[in-house]
Amino acid sequence: MSEPAVRVESLGKRYRLGTRGTGYRTLREDLATLVRRAAPAARDRSAASEIWALRDLSFEIGQGTALAVIGRNGAGKSTLLKILTRITPPTTGRVELRGRVGSLLEVGTGFHPELTGRENIFLNGAILGMKRAEIRSKFDTIVQFAEVERFLDTPVKRYSSGMYVRLAFAVAAHLEPSILLVDEVLAVGDARFQQKCLGKMGEVSREGRTVLFVSHNMIAVKKLCNMALLLEEGEGAAFGGVLEVVKAYQHDDTSWSAERSWPDPARAPGDGRARLAAARIRGADGSVTADIDSRDGFDIEVDYLNLREGARLGVTAMIFGPDGECILGSISNSDAGWHDRPRPEGLFRSVCRVPGDFFPDGRFSISLMIWGDGYSWSFREDEVLGFTVHETEGSARGDYTGGMDGVVRPRFEWSTARIDGSH
């Protein structure tokens, strides 16, 4: 291999807590800091309120590599992407990128709702770094890819969200950079279009271009990438062939828990309307466990605070399979007691009963969503809980012990009769 397309050397990014999210300050606060800085004791406190989103990360990939960047939320995946795209500067280290860099951190960046589809193609193209002549020459292909021919002169604010995403992806997909950086943008759009996007990305990497793909979806990762980088708490935990690294990630036991709780509401996931308090998996015998016998059912218990008098709340539990694929979502609107009824402020527990003989053996994660007031708002916390299903004697697979496909493994009834009529 000749020169690497991407070389990262001891890269680090430090955030001061509080400068992330609500980063801006008022002059008054800055003046106050200035005064405090005079006192030597203030120094130590400021060091404690720093976090390294990325620390001492080094790797190299050659041209034509499709690298997956995987890891749990907060592991530093997005930070890495933001440094590579030059959106934010690193605190330490150095990056070399060989060739034109294109990024897709969010579809529709710079789309303006008042402008028409045609106008937005040009504007978005320019923002992503395309020349006008280049956009003009690709215009028809983009429009065709996005399937929006009939709405070209309609302001995009009148587009359905599907159309909007298709158009936005189409522009970005035709950027033709030699290094393409992609965040998990494929979580949007319908299944057919997602396939189309994956296909387009596969095409890009087969053409010898370098792709960096950040994703939770291990199926897509395995399909698209030949190498993977696993990040854990800002540090590189594994780097190599995609299959090995994904396997290492999935066998990383520490990240699986049968119970999570947030004793301090201020730090719990949620907002001013509701916050998660705790969540746990309770096995058939009533104990909290992450190990489930495939024959047994279990309960997902979700404790949450309602912070507004009279709010109508609900919970959705999403169960993801070993490859990060969503197997199912279950909504608490079948709850006869509290669904769509105004609730007093306070702590609630919703329990979702999961039947036995449903999941095959393997590892699963649970994401939770709290929503309210006619589904008008929601917040979501990913990978809150994890559990492992074990098949023992008497499971739905019966006496068969070989490999078996399928995302679910229910016990269906079989019967056989001899029907050739002879006795």
Add this chain to the structure above:
Amino acid sequence: MKTGAGSRAQGPDISVITPRGRSSGLGELAGHSELLLFLTWRDIKVRYKQALLGVSWAVLQPLLTMIVFSVVFGRLAGLDSEGVPYPLFSLAALLPWQLFAGALQRAGGSLVGNANLMTKVYFPRLVIPLAAVGACLFDFLISIVLMAGLMVFYGVPPSWAILALPLFTLAALVAALAVSLWLSALNVRYRDVQHALPFITQIWMYASPVAYSASYIPGGPWRMVYAINPMAGVIQGFRWALVGGAPPGIEFLVSSAASLLLLAGGYLYFRRVERSFADVV
């Protein structure tokens, strides 16, 4: 060190990212001139798209301000307008002033207003306040037409001094850009700027010879202090070029020097903080 970040055609160019590394500044900006044009065009288009009166606002704003000034300062206060009809006298000053004030208003909040863009894609951040100032230039050109119409109406023919108008327009742009760079970058960190901006603009207007003649300022050293205001020289220049009166002398040089200093400082400050915009905004 090259930019590479989507700015040029495919080739073996290498981009290096380091904690202290700077993009190549003005050179990189030149590579993004098309983006600048597109964003300027977007700003203009979007601004008038949902307005009932559309682009006519670009005429109405200076026209209505001129009428109010003519009534209040020309008629009621009876300010001296150097022998020129007061409406012409004030509109000649309102042309650069509204360019300047409009730029401050639009550019001041521009980085914060485009926060979504800045946290999702890289391009030289200078493009954003530049596009905001550029969009104000569009309004300015329209109000020039209004000025021409008014000069015909009052039968005031332009003198050869009008040839200097592009120079004064440039000076107005430099002043507008200089202050815009400061305000837009400061506003990312301190939202106080947004609250202070209306006052700054208002006070600045009274510190500039918009409604009154600069000849009211006592001569000698005070006139030089007054000229430190970049807009003082620009406005005097506009008046002289369009409707005659006292030619701008050394005052214009002082104003221009102040303006260029402010621009250089604004540029350096902007460059120093632009890399952290995405973390702070």
